[in-house]
Amino acid sequence: MTLVLFVSLVTLFALSVPIAIAIGASTFIALLFASSIPPVVLAQKMFTAMDSFPLMAVPFFILAGALMEGGGISRRLIHLANTFVGHFAGGLAFVAIVASMFFGAISGAAAACVAAIGSVIIPEMTARGYGRPYTAAVQATAGTLGVMIPPSIPMIIYCVMTNVSVGALFMGGFVPGVLVGASLMFVAWYIARRQGYKGERRFTWAERVRALKDAFWALLMPLIILGGIYGGVFTPTEAAVVAVVYGLFVGFFVYKELRLSRMRAVLVNTAVSTATILFIIATSSAFSWVITSQRIPQMVAKGMLSLSSSRVAVLLMINVLLLFIGTFMETVASIIILTPVLLPVLNTLGVDLLHFGVVIVVNLAIGMVTPPLGVCLFVSCGISKISLEDISRAAFPFIGVMILDVLILTYLPVLSYGLPKLVGLY
Numbered sequence: 001m002t003l004v005l006f007v008s009l010v011t012l013f014a015l016s017v018p019i020a021i022a023i024g025a026s027t028f029i030a031l032l033f034a035s036s037i038p039p040v041v042l043a044q045k046m047f048t049a050m051d052s053f054p055l056m057a058v059p060f061f062i063l064a065g066a067l068m069e070g071g072g073i074s075r076r077l078i079h080l081a082n083t084f085v086g087h088f089a090g091g092l093a094f095v096a097i098v099a100s101m102f103f104g105a106i107s108g109a110a111a112a113c114v115a116a117i118g119s120v121i122i123p124e125m126t127a128r129g130y131g132r133p134y135t136a137a138v139q140a141t142a143g144t145l146g147v148m149i150p151p152s153i154p155m156i157i158y159c160v161m162t163n164v165s166v167g168a169l170f171m172g173g174f175v176p177g178v179l180v181g182a183s184l185m186f187v188a189w190y191i192a193r194r195q196g197y198k199g200e201r202r203f204t205w206a207e208r209v210r211a212l213k214d215a216f217w218a219l220l221m222p223l224i225i226l227g228g229i230y231g232g233v234f235t236p237t238e239a240a241v242v243a244v245v246y247g248l249f250v251g252f253f254v255y256k257e258l259r260l261s262r263m264r265a266v267l268v269n270t271a272v273s274t275a276t277i278l279f280i281i282a283t284s285s286a287f288s289w290v291i292t293s294q295r296i297p298q299m300v301a302k303g304m305l306s307l308s309s310s311r312v313a314v315l316l317m318i319n320v321l322l323l324f325i326g327t328f329m330e331t332v333a334s335i336i337i338l339t340p341v342l343l344p345v346l347n348t349l350g351v352d353l354l355h356f357g358v359v360i361v362v363n364l365a366i367g368m369v370t371p372p373l374g375v376c377l378f379v380s381c382g383i384s385k386i387s388l389e390d391i392s393r394a395a396f397p398f399i400g401v402m403i404l405d406v407l408i409l410t411y412l413p414v415l416s417y418g419l420p421k422l423v424g425l426y
Helices: 002-014 019-032 040-050 054-070 073-085 091-107 110-127 132-143 153-162 166-172 174-195 205-214 216-230 236-254 260-293 296-307 311-326 331-349 353-367 375-384 388-411 414-422
Strands: none
Touching (some): 019 040, 040 260, 054 073, 054 091, 054 236, 054 260, 073 205, 091 110, 091 216, 110 132, 132 375, 132 388, 166 236, 166 353, 166 414, 174 353, 174 388, 174 414, 205 216, 260 331, 296 331, 311 331, 311 388, 331 353, 353 388, 388 414
């Protein structure tokens, strides 16, 4: 049964079958070969996987991000970031990264972050003489901060899988998100210096204050969401609903850039994105149940520990596995499938699950900018109108520093759980 499961999965991937369908179909084929398990289990496990209160946060955070994008939030965040960091060498690259960090605290999704910020900043950087591959690579890698900076959809999925507190993991993502953001800015600055990309003029403090006032309502949203979660005012799911209501209010009545004529497109795009994610969650959960029932996690744990009993070496092997899987499998599906596989190894090594939640999310986020299936690369390519080969070459220095960040986070767990423990959330 196990052989049939993985052979059919690889075959369907090779035939370019969409990932959710490939995972579901391979699970169904495997169940047909298992005389003791009826195929109806597939439908049962898919339904059970989606019957979860925390998962209700996913569509609402997606909708909130779409509302804020259509309501003029991204443009104001970019202008605010430009007043503070635009004067450095490669200043607009800094703006793209800082603005992505702010937008990540609203949307919780990487591709949405690339689209929202990139649609404004990429044409601007190109017009100012920045090379298209450099510009596209900066925005693609900056977009991954959308899943590292809380709220984060992959973090919610991981918490559902492991029963880790969503609020604690959200807070645990702050320091790693800032670390990765700072690392990306360093690489962007270094390349900009070599390529001769000059910064913008230095803004006065009066201009910065005006930009801050203009972006006040945009900056208030993540404070309301995360402050409400950490303060115990509402759950992450309730926070997502509050974010939608806030997005509607700001878009229609404060900035007045959201129109009823655009709401249909916003709702349709949200429904499509939600259906895609939930379909992946459903089929991946069924797939995960099958491999768990076949005791594959225990075999993987035994195999890894037989190669080495060193905590350092095993964690390195896990990182290599995650980097490899992330290059060709969607982040949510990877988390659902790999988490139960790796849990026995983590428990044996005594690895903190909140710490590993940060590691797996950051690790798999690298897959979003790694060819051949990096979703952020495709979004950025579409905006900048360059080839996948060009953006891939330009993205390698950024990917390299992100891998270094993953290793730092892996072997310095205090960076992940230090802040939640400090405030008593963990």
